[in-house]
Amino acid sequence: MARMNVRQMWAAKLAGKSVPAAQASPVAAMRVPFEGQVLGIDPSLRGTGLALIEFARGRQPVLLRCQTVTVASKLPMAHALGEIHRAVTAFLKDFTVRHVALEQTIYVQNFQTAQILGAARGAAISAAALHNLPVYEYAPLRVKQAVVGAGRASKEQMARTVMSLLGHGRTLALDEADAAGVALCHAFTWRE
DSSP, X not given: OOOOOHHHHHHHHHTTOOXXXXXXXXXXXXXXXXXXXXXXXXXXXXXXXXXXEEEOTTSOOEEEEEEEEEOOTTSOHHHHHHHHHHHXXXXXXXXXXXXXXXXXXXXXXXXXXXXXXXXXXHHHHXXXXXXXXXXXXXXXXXXXXXXXXXXXXXXXXXXXXXXXHHTOOSOOOHHHHHHHHHHHHHHHHOOO
């Protein structure tokens, strides 16, 4: 039987005709699963989420460490940026991190908010750059699609799904769950 495109297959299915079984694409067959440690980062000036996950073939991802870098609003921005940099550096020194994955800045209407988020991202990225690690960025919609399967999932849905994927017993803080989601998204969608 000649190869059919999607439109032809739908037309045949709707007409009640037989449709060939789906074939695995050669690209999917060649995909090598991600192995190693990924540091996921959900950047924010006053509450940056960090989650380190280890991926190995044949077993469930393992959450090695997570943290929310909380900085009081009374402290200056420079102090908050230093804390973010210090926390990311501590993760990178203590573990053999292969990749760093960050959530991209979402669209914000307020220019000042965008600047603040950009500064927080810069503090995290600079720590990874000083350790010569590759940094990958993912849009929040893509993270939710890769992890939950729905781009409009709530933060609570994301946290529940992340915890079930990791087999984690304790409830993660929302910032930590978002960071773990970014790391999971990277491992699930990464291509060599």
